[in-house]
Amino acid sequence: MNGVHDLGGMQGLGGVDVEGNEPVFHNPWEKAIFGTMLATMGQGMYNLDEFRHGIEVMSPAHYLTSSYYEHWLETIEKNLIEKGIIDRDELDARTQEFLKDPAAPVPQREDPELAESLSRLVRSGASTRREVSAKPQFEVGDRVRTRNVHPRGHTRLPQYVRDKQGVVERVYDAFVLPDANAHGEGENPQYVYSVRFEAEEVWGDSAEPREVVYVDLWESYLEPL
Amino acid sequence: MSETYNGHDHPHEETRTGAESALYASRIRAIEALLVERGILTKEEVRRQIEYMEARSPANGAKLVARAWTDPEFKARLLSDTKAAARELGIDASGPVEFLTVENTPEVHNLIVCTLCSCYPRAILGRPPDWYKSFAYRSRAVSEPRAVMREFGLELPMDVTVAVHDSSADVRYMVLPMRPPGAEGMDEEELARLVTRNSLIGVSVPLEPGLAG
Numbered sequence: 100m101n102g103v104h105d106l107g108g109m110q111g112l113g114g115v116d117v118e119g120n121e122p123v124f125h126n127p128w129e130k131a132i133f134g135t136m137l138a139t140m141g142q143g144m145y146n147l148d149e150f151r152h153g154i155e156v157m158s159p160a161h162y163l164t165s166s167y168y169e170h171w172l173e174t175i176e177k178n179l180i181e182k183g184i185i186d187r188d189e190l191d192a193r194t195q196e197f198l199k200d201p202a203a204p205v206p207q208r209e210d211p212e213l214a215e216s217l218s219r220l221v222r223s224g225a226s227t228r229r230e231v232s233a234k235p236q237f238e239v240g241d242r243v244r245t246r247n248v249h250p251r252g253h254t255r256l257p258q259y260v261r262d263k264q265g266v267v268e269r270v271y272d273a274f275v276l277p278d279a280n281a282h283g284e285g286e287n288p289q290y291v292y293s294v295r296f297e298a299e300e301v302w303g304d305s306a307e308p309r310e311v312v313y314v315d316l317w318e319s320y321l322e323p324l
Numbered sequence: 325m326s327e328t329y330n331g332h333d334h335p336h337e338e339t340r341t342g343a344e345s346a347l348y349a350s351r352i353r354a355i356e357a358l359l360v361e362r363g364i365l366t367k368e369e370v371r372r373q374i375e376y377m378e379a380r381s382p383a384n385g386a387k388l389v390a391r392a393w394t395d396p397e398f399k400a401r402l403l404s405d406t407k408a409a410a411r412e413l414g415i416d417a418s419g420p421v422e423f424l425t426v427e428n429t430p431e432v433h434n435l436i437v438c439t440l441c442s443c444y445p446r447a448i449l450g451r452p453p454d455w456y457k458s459f460a461y462r463s464r465a466v467s468e469p470r471a472v473m474r475e476f477g478l479e480l481p482m483d484v485t486v487a488v489h490d491s492s493a494d495v496r497y498m499v500l501p502m503r504p505p506g507a508e509g510m511d512e513e514e515l516a517r518l519v520t521r522n523s524l525i526g527v528s529v530p531l532e533p534g535l536a537g
Binding site: 104105106107108109110112113114115116117118121123126127128130131132133134135137138139141142144151154163167168169172175176179184185189190193194195196197198201205206207208225226227228255256257259271274291293301302305307308309310311312313314315316317 | 346354356361484494495
């Protein structure tokens, strides 16, 4: 979707603010969000594309005024509710209880076997690489044009490289297509290509001298030139 | 750093009010509690996940770079199969994503970004710094990389090509920076101390000997 998350080339967002001696987490709840995300996605309660899309559909104002881990909290909550794993009213009620009594205990449940099997799952990972019988449509050196498309759902084709000419720099394996996988539409695995764009093609006269941009793109994002 | 953004209309975790912080803390606790009660999550599992990720740090990247600087055959393996090269040095980069190490040369300087979210070579380097996740970096690294690097104190000669890698799919990128001048006689451990996290992302180059702490 043409959402606010698609930041490449956007202007007016200021300089890069580097924090000295940055802590790993600024608040303990960030650590809790981080761990819960790894554990719940690792178990396959939702996939990475659904996770990302849950952030993309936040209202633009909210997206731009909330931090990284707040984005995570939004999408964890949204996905768990949509999948029917937790119930919104129940979550709201429970949240109120913890607000009133922050020291209220979180239930302890020790299940080393479950923990171990889930840890293995996350580590070995749910790779999205797939074997496909088809041959790649493009070869290294092929000239391609990215499609002029504006899907309303999830996509990994950034706006700044749509309808642009580039050259295939690398051919990767086939991977699950995020555009389908984010919406329960199956995996539709396709080859992924590293496509090289000259900065002038992308930014016109505003391009800095001698810049090239490489973007990794699924086959259906591309058409031959 | 004249353009450093100090207006607080962009979100920083530490600027959250106590009330907001309390709400987020309560919400994530509530989620955890509900999942634990349903028997599909344990506190132990959450703790292990955090530990697994905390074991990763830029020191892993520095080790790989220092070895590549001293061993041309290792360097070739690092460039052709980063995960396998990492395994050789006892770095467990197993996980669902692919890795590609891109080499800086006198002609090409590489810079890593993720414009759509914040993809980063976590399985090797751990979590990204906050600036890498910032809206400013994500928007500007592709359109004005030289200006961004200048803010980090790096002025590249105009005849060097800047190659920006937008991590938009399942491949994570790491930069193999050039060995700095004056580092000829140094051993691997000393060399590794010159390799900063920023130089592995490409916004900086390694420290020069004598400047390394």
